[in-house]
Amino acid sequence: MERVLIVGTGLIGSSVGLALRAAGFAGRIDGWDQSLLELRAAQEMGAIDDIADHQRGALELAREADAVVLAVPVLAIKDWMQHLSGVMRAGQLVTDVGSTKLEILGLARKLYGGEGQAVFLPGHPMAGKESGGALLAEGTLFSDAMWLFTPATAEPTPSEREWRSWVGFFGARTLDMDAARHDEMCAWVSHLPQMLSTALAALLEERFGDAPEIAAIGGRALRETTRLGASPYSMWRDVALTNTDSIADTLLALEQRLGHVRENLRTPGLRDEFSLANKFRSRR
Numbered sequence: 001m002e003r004v005l006i007v008g009t010g011l012i013g014s015s016v017g018l019a020l021r022a023a024g025f026a027g028r029i030d031g032w033d034q035s036l037l038e039l040r041a042a043q044e045m046g047a048i049d050d051i052a053d054h055q056r057g058a059l060e061l062a063r064e065a066d067a068v069v070l071a072v073p074v075l076a077i078k079d080w081m082q083h084l085s086g087v088m089r090a091g092q093l094v095t096d097v098g099s100t101k102l103e104i105l106g107l108a109r110k111l112y113g114g115e116g117q118a119v120f121l122p123g124h125p126m127a128g129k130e131s132g133g134a135l136l137a138e139g140t141l142f143s144d145a146m147w148l149f150t151p152a153t154a155e156p157t158p159s160e161r162e163w164r165s166w167v168g169f170f171g172a173r174t175l176d177m178d179a180a181r182h183d184e185m186c187a188w189v190s191h192l193p194q195m196l197s198t199a200l201a202a203l204l205e206e207r208f209g210d211a212p213e214i215a216a217i218g219g220r221a222l223r224e225t226t227r228l229g230a231s232p233y234s235m236w237r238d239v240a241l242t243n244t245d246s247i248a249d250t251l252l253a254l255e256q257r258l259g260h261v262r263e264n265l266r267t268p269g270l271r272d273e274f275s276l277a278n279k280f281r282s283r284r
Contacts, residue, residue, distance in 0.1 A: 041135050
């Protein structure tokens with residue numbers, strides 16, 4: 001692999017570029033982002049070498065790339081999949097870092113993997129921060145993180161195997177999953193915590209605003225519980241739109257569980273709830 005195009009040079013995309021360099025990639029890394037500021041920041045920190053300042057230019061770079069990494073929100077990933085399928089060819093690889101996979105996999109099977117076509121490898125690194133942007137990127141972001149794949153092909157192609165190798169060089173662990181199972185599990189372990197943190201932070205803002213007592217008495221527990229409340233809507237909108245049913249199921253289950261806790265504040269049922277929670281935490 002000698003040329004890579006990263007579409008989306010925010011936190012994850014720029015971190016991919018930095019991780020490639022840290023792992024010894026000596027080829028060329030091009031980048032595109034709808035924000036010229038993000039592009040310039042990514043270039044200045046060494047995450048990318050050259051920039052495409054418009055979509056047409058990015059598609060021209062994609063023609064020459066060995067691999068294209070789509071590091072934009074999920075709906076934008078689907079748009080780029082459509083655009084790239086018309087310009088890329090057999091032997092090239094397209095992969096993504098989207099937080100939901102079922103809709104992406106379905107589109108990949110329609111647009112990629114046929115005779116004369118590029119291959120698409122759906123991926124999802126379980127890494128990130130509550131805030132985004134190239135300036136927060138790190139070459140070590142994926143170290144010891146799980147990088148999930150929901151393959152569109154039965155047997156990996158040479159380009160897929162090479163990309164998987166680079167992910168390993170980043171220090172990430174890998175796991176292949178069924179796409180539907182991925183979206184269900186991520187709804188529980190990633191999307192629900194985000195919605196819970198967002199709802200709690202919004203509730204506190206609505207109830208107390210900038211009351212000085214919050215800063216004075218809201219310690220580490222509050223900061224950790226509401227940390228994800230700083231995440232951008234622009235990213236989570238697409239997650240909610242492409243994994244609606246699974247997220248709704250988890251929220252309903254949580255509502256019911258909170259109701260159970262409320263009803264047992266003065267009974268031994270509360271002790272049982274703490275015992276279950278302690279058991280879960282002791283395994284992690």
